Amino acid sequence: MKLALVTTHPVQYYAPVFQLLAKEVELKVFYTAKKRQFFDPGFRQEIIWDIPLLEGYDYTFNGQKSVIENLIEFNPHYILIYGWASSSHLQILIHFKNRIPILFRGDSNLLGNVPWYRIPLKEYGLRWVYTHVQTALYTGTRNKDYFKKYGLKDSQLIFAPHAIDNKRFSSHEPSLSVRANLGLKQNDLLVLFAGKFTKNKNPLLLLDAFLQTNVPNTHLLFVGSGLTGGILQNAARRWNHIHVLPFQNQQDIPAFYKAADLFCLPSNHETWGLSINEAMACGKAVLVSDRCGAAVDLITPYNGGTFKHQDVYDLKQKLEYFLRQPLLLKKAGEQAALDISKWNFNNQSKAIINCLYA
Incomplete structure (x- = not known):
């Protein structure tokens, strides 16, 4: 053949x-x-x-x-x-x-x-x-x-x-150095966005919603590059719980998923969203917009949640729900790893x- x-x-x-x-x-x-x-x-x-x-x-x-x-x-x-x-x-x-x-x-x-x-x-x-x-x-x-x-x-x-390569992502050791380099304490919670800084991926919506949350000891990390990177960099200079790092290649990116507690993809439209697979393979809870193609297949109430695209209030509410329940985040991440295995x-x-x- x-x-x-x-x-x-x-x-x-x-x-x-x-x-x-x-x-x-x-x-x-x-x-x-x-x-x-x-x-x-x-x-x-x-x-x-x-x-x-x-x-x-x-x-x-x-x-x-x-x-x-x-x-x-x-x-x-x-x-x-x-x-x-x-x-x-x-x-x-x-x-x-x-x-x-x-x-x-x-x-x-x-x-x-x-x-x-x-x-x-x-x-x-x-x-x-x-x-x-x-x-x-x-x-x-x-x-x-x-x-x-x-x-x-x-x-x-x-x-x-x-x-995605579930084995490569899941087998990567948790990286304490990522959290240490960001100045996080042991009990701080970290929300991660990893991808292109574009209008369609909509990292600015996540920034806006996160800044409206009122949950202590929480941080937001953007990893990537793109058109809206300058706005994100300005935010990181203004607030010490906002962090921005450049594009990370395949050998390094699992460490950033492993360092996070919640992965968020706020896209206006996503044919699928393979970063969702990557986060789940790393055992992380996932919160994504309802315009991500993967949402209907991968996201359940047991491994994460969805929010209405472009709705900053809905995203804020969902962020607060998860960030106020660290144990729920941990269990959701464990379930995410099981769900993505097939x-x-x-x-x-x-x-x-x-x-x-x-």
């Missing part, structure tokens, strides 16, 4: 799956980018991950030949495409329709706001795109709803859970393999 994978660039959430698949089938990954580094506009910097992403499987980057020419040369039994927004991915969908079965992986959902005048055109366009797909590997409930909305049938949908790379890989031999 020969499987071709098409994606833009190496990603820490995909490489371990590619490694697992390569043990089961003849696999080649076709990166449509022309270079290995990737400029992330959200982080506003070039990203070079500090864990190996190109080991354990065969791959090629876009070169002199077109991706379509390289795929024809490889002659796979199936092609699995990650996303269609890239023009080259769309060209592959069109070229190989009815020639080679196409599997598709994406995590879009219906939670975002679309202007009314764009809805008919969007629906027509997406329904057309997905006529080129034999099977879609959906990441969770919201993603499944999206695929069904745009024409795919239940028989064409296979659940392949969105996942959302793993092995189950995602098995779902893909099952598609090939169905």
